[in-house]
Amino acid sequence: MPLLVMKFGGTSVADLARIKNAAEKVRREVERGYDVIVIVSAMSGKTNELVGWVEQTSPLFDAREYDAVVASGENVTAGLMALTLQEMDVPARSWQGWQVPINTTSAHSAARFVSIPRDNIGAKFAEGMKVAVVAGFQGISAEGRITTLGRGGSDTTAVAFAAAFGAERCDIYTDVDGVYTTDPRITSKARKLDRIAYEEMLELASLGAKVLQTRSVELAMRFKVRLRVLSSFEDTDENSGTLVCDEDEIMESKVVSGVAYSRDEAKMTLLSVEDRPGIAAAIFGPLADAGVNVDMIVQNISEKTEGGKSIAVTDMTFSCPVNQVLRARKAMEDARAADIIRYADLIEDTEVAKVSVVGIGMRSHAGVAAAMFKALAAENVNIKVIATSEIKISVLIDRKYMELAVQALHHTFGLDQAA
């Protein structure tokens, strides 16, 4: 029997009516001849309520107890979904993590999969069960304690089940109807992509297109799980949504698949840093320890004269989320006070945004960067920092030009939909 994994997020199972709506989608796949594994999140708001209770009870909580409390939200949805399917005469039962068992590491609240044996669920499919409803986001450690995978872990659970059971596809039902060439709120010309390669999705996910959790895409890429993103709130069929798949499955690939952005960035520059081997570690070590998520890094070497002799100095620029600027400044000042680093000044620019173009086609096409810079220049947008990877070019620009830049690039690379 061909097998499908279907995952429903918190807003898709927010109340009994939505659970029923989701169950209808499951029933249709069963009628098409599939055995189905359904992965459910907690009803939206429930996980936050549970997390709030834990944090109020114990600010430095025991992560094992945190996991035991927080995982209960998914258990409720799993049972309710199984009951809803049974009401539709679909043979279904719920599975909690320990019942499968979903074996994970003991890294509570950030556990990773160790194994998902097929025996228990497989035996029930063999007996005629059509749908296994599995509580997402959770597992069990070797010590027999409940673990969770961290926020968004239900996507990852879905992909892991698809890999373990050799599913034909893993459908992620969410509150958007697919992956777009850019955010439709920025330009009405944004177009839904029918297909996108894993690598592109990874760049888009980490660049701020919050459709899929990065880790789930990584896992899908590793195990070649065909992943589909589609809407819980619309009628859907085999062609709905966006398929995230191997690039071999994508026929006509554009050079650029999408334009991503991240609005609330900051640019920080350490002036006249005394250059020496290990200076980068001396700067970014304390930043990492302070929990600052450094993104782009640029270094310019120059020289200065001190006490009559010439020494190498450098200006070091990095970007981070704007709400981490205070933390970053404190880390740098502390490091200077402790004489770990020396610099003349620290300049902050908290009015910047990041815009990126992403596409596997770049690998074989020269001139994408040039076209990008030319398009931005034509709009008089000044580029402050540039960073590139094999399939991505990112620039830091003044925040006020962000929408303009996204629209210009979307047009330049032929992504606008026909009017």
Add this chain to the structure above:
Amino acid sequence: MPLLVMKFGGTSVADLARIKNAAEKVRREVERGYDVIVIVSAMSGKTNELVGWVEQTSPLFDAREYDAVVASGENVTAGLMALTLQEMDVPARSWQGWQVPINTTSAHSAARFVSIPRDNIGAKFAEGMKVAVVAGFQGISAEGRITTLGRGGSDTTAVAFAAAFGAERCDIYTDVDGVYTTDPRITSKARKLDRIAYEEMLELASLGAKVLQTRSVELAMRFKVRLRVLSSFEDTDENSGTLVCDEDEIMESKVVSGVAYSRDEAKMTLLSVEDRPGIAAAIFGPLADAGVNVDMIVQNISEKTEGGKSIAVTDMTFSCPVNQVLRARKAMEDARAADIIRYADLIEDTEVAKVSVVGIGMRSHAGVAAAMFKALAAENVNIKVIATSEIKISVLIDRKYMELAVQALHHTFGLDQAA
């Protein structure tokens, strides 16, 4: 290390502040040198919310899924209680039913204990854990599914753990401060009992004094678990509350320990039932099938003349909760229509109440019934039905005299507290 079981009901763990209050009581017992097993209910209201969702989803629900959903409420409290104790520097951890494991039968929503192995929790006590917080009301079946014990099952869980671990005592913390000679709302002269025998508590529990679940008292009696009922909301010490124990532990026992009542009773009489062997089964079988909880039964034999010959007829009177009268009437009329039983008429009296006196001292004291009837007669209370057991006498009377009767009996049997 001496061991104590402490159980906190839903109102005692209704929010984080109350969980903290309960945890304080646990901490004090640890300081007195006890290892403690804490049994917790769901935060009050949570179980009803979960049950509501299940019933809305599926009126004829799969009890296995019902149990999986409903048991999650206790898991949340168990984790929060463990975290609260850890915050007080008391080494604690939570245990869900399957982790202990609490092995039960597969009778979902009404499961019974099969075994509670001491190994897992015992090993943690040996390692220095002081408190095991166990989710009440739940267990695991041989099939690996989550089971629940039915409403009030947390009391039963507590007693079962006390028996399994040989606890010195099982303390049931609730919203009253003990077991009273009668309901203090009926007479201000009601007095808290320091001790009460299991048998007496069983009669009081099933007669409407809703302090302890009947099944938990039965289990305590069977395994000689010393059970103490006391208040979550007051300062308590070794002498607080009421101890439910073997009668050997009760020194000076009064003839009557308490006066119980049940307000909303109905009396139904089938007139001129044709008497024959098996007639009682023919009447009470259909009533049981219709879910009518028949309590007292009285039969009067008489004779009537039909077609010139004398045949034995009987009037059959029984009592049941007043809200089951319609159901009882339909069951009787259906049985008559199907010619299963024959009777002349069915008379209902929905304005009655039951009053009972309970005491193990009755076994060795004659004249308790006579004293009871005399006291009621002195107040001009007419007795409609009488039923007796070894340690109890119950009467059905007009509902409007109920309070008066309770007060008179409370006084007659020397239960009034000194003014």
